Amino acid sequence: MRLLIDSNAFIWMVAQPTELSAAAREALANPDNERVLSLIAIWEIAIKLSLRKLVLPGDLMTAVEGMAAVTLPVRLAHIARVQHLPFHHRDPFDRMMIAQALEENLTIVTRDRAFRAYGVPLLMA
Secondary structure, X not given: OEEEEOHHHHHHHHHXXXXXXHHHHXXXXXOOOEEEXXXXXXXXXXXXXXXXXXXXXXXXXXXXXXXXXXXXXXXXXXXXXXXXXXXXXXXXXXXXXXXXXXXXXXXXXXXXXXXXXXXXXXXXX
């Protein structure tokens, strides 16, 4: 399975792994599953850190590197998909990650129930 790690799941993985559901912890620890981290999630977290709305133990880039995840850039196909998504969810970071998951056939690890409206595969964090 290819798992796209949402911002909230990333934060818990770094700061409070026990906050993740048992199913999410098991799937993320399984070496047969590919961990994917969108640059969009990293960007969102960096913004929250700079605004002091979030505190993480250690450095963000060190946490990203320690995640052993493939980073996913934003591609034109992702942007085209966002343009045609219905507005079930207004957060631009989440909408981009939904588009990426749909385009790349990824399962999103998240607690955001609003993602369900898009029919994207989810693993509840």
